[in-house]
Amino acid sequence: xxxxxxxxxxxxxxxxxPKNRPxxxxxxxxxxLPGLISRIKPDVFVSLDINLPLLTSISKKFKTVVAVHDxxxxxxxxxxxxxxxxxxxxxxxxxAAKKASAILTISKHSKKDIEKYLKIPGSKVKYIYESTxxxxxxxxxxxxxxxxxxxxxxxxxxxxxxxxxxxxxRKHYLFLLTCFSxxxxxxxxxxxxxxxxxxxxxKNGEYSxxxxxxxxxxxxxxxxxxxxxxxxxxxxxxxxxxxFVYPTKYEGxxxxxxxxxxCGCPVVAADNTSIPEVAGVxxxxxxTGDKKSFIEALSRVLKDQKKYRCLGYENIKRFSWKxxxxxxxxxxxxxxxxxx
Numbered sequence: 001x002x003x004x005x006x007x008x009x010x011x012x013x014x015x016x017x018p019k020n021r022p023x024x025x026x027x028x029x030x031x032x033l034p035g036l037i038s039r040i041k042p043d044v045f046v047s048l049d050i051n052l053p054l055l056t057s058i059s060k061k062f063k064t065v066v067a068v069h070d071x072x073x074x075x076x077x078x079x080x081x082x083x084x085x086x087x088x089x090x091x092x093x094x095x096a097a098k099k100a101s102a103i104l105t106i107s108k109h110s111k112k113d114i115e116k117y118l119k120i121p122g123s124k125v126k127y128i129y130e131s132t133x134x135x136x137x138x139x140x141x142x143x144x145x146x147x148x149x150x151x152x153x154x155x156x157x158x159x160x161x162x163x164x165x166x167x168x169x170r171k172h173y174l175f176l177l178t179c180f181s182x183x184x185x186x187x188x189x190x191x192x193x194x195x196x197x198x199x200x201x202x203k204n205g206e207y208s209x210x211x212x213x214x215x216x217x218x219x220x221x222x223x224x225x226x227x228x229x230x231x232x233x234x235x236x237x238x239x240x241x242x243x244f245v246y247p248t249k250y251e252g253x254x255x256x257x258x259x260x261x262x263c264g265c266p267v268v269a270a271d272n273t274s275i276p277e278v279a280g281v282x283x284x285x286x287x288t289g290d291k292k293s294f295i296e297a298l299s300r301v302l303k304d305q306k307k308y309r310c311l312g313y314e315n316i317k318r319f320s321w322k323x324x325x326x327x328x329x330x331x332x333x334x335x336x337x338x339x340x
Contacts, residue, residue: 015032030092037056046066050066051066052064054096054099063335064102065103066097066100069110070253072250073086074090075117098118098120102125106129107129108127130255130324131320138264139235139263151226156242158192159244167206177214183295184222194224196224197226238265243298244256245298249270254275254278261312267301268285268301269285271286271288280315284298284308
C-alpha cells in the first residue's frame, strides 16, 4: 500500500504501534505523534479519527483539523457505559477537537450535533459526504445464487449489517427481531429468513441476546448469522436480498444504506439522525421504535421492489468519492491560506 502511495508522489511517515494492549494505543499516540509532526512541519495537520494529541492541538505553528464522524458516546451516554480507559481516550479527543482549527464531519446532522454538544461555531465545522466504493454494484445472477446457496440454502431473506460480538444497543436488533416475527406471522410468510451479516460470537454481546430473543419468539430457524464476509460476498448478499433493514437509533452517516442501494437492494430504515438526509426519497422510512410503522414499511417495499430499486439507483448519484475528495482538498487549501 505504501509503495502505491509513494508512486503517486506522496511521502509516507510511519510510527510503530505497541504490539499489545491495542485499547491503550492512544497513550502511545499522545507521546509519539507530536514529535513526528514537529519534524514534518506541515501547514495543515489532518487527523481522520480525532487522533490529535493535546500538545499538537495547542500549537499555533500550523492549522489542525480533526474528523468527527459522530458523538455517540456523548449523546447516548446512558446506553454506552465506557470503561475508564476508553472514557479518558474519548474525553481527550473531545478536548482536542474543541482546540482544533476546524472540524470535518460526514453529514449535516453530525455537523449540527457537533455545534450543539461541543459548543463549536458552525463556521468551524465542515461536512463532506461519504460514498460507496466502486466495487458496490449489482452482482451477477451467478454470484447472487452462489451467496444464497451458501448462506440461506437458496431461500429468500431480508438482511441487516453490523458487528454482533460486542454490545451495540443503538442498532436496535431486538426490536428488529420482534418486528420480523410479527411480519412473517401477519403475512403468513413461511419462506423468509432474517440474515445478520457481520462478525458474531461471544457470550455477553448482541449475538447471544439475538439468539435468546429469537428462541423466545420461536423464530430461531429463520435467523441466520453469516459471521464476517468480505466485500465481494457482501455485494452478493445485498444484491440477492429482498430488502436491507436498518432499525438503528442513531447514525453519523449510514453508509450501508448507500451500499445496499448501489447493489439494487431496496431499503427500509428508521427516520432519525442522518438517515433521511442520506436515503432521500429512495428508502421507505419508518418511525423509530414503532413496530407497526416498521411492518407497514417493510410490506410496502416487498410489494414494489422494482420501484425502490430504481429510486435507490437514482439516489446514489448524489454521492461520489471524487466530489468528496475535491471538497476536502478545497477545504484544506482554504484553511491553509486563512489566518486563525
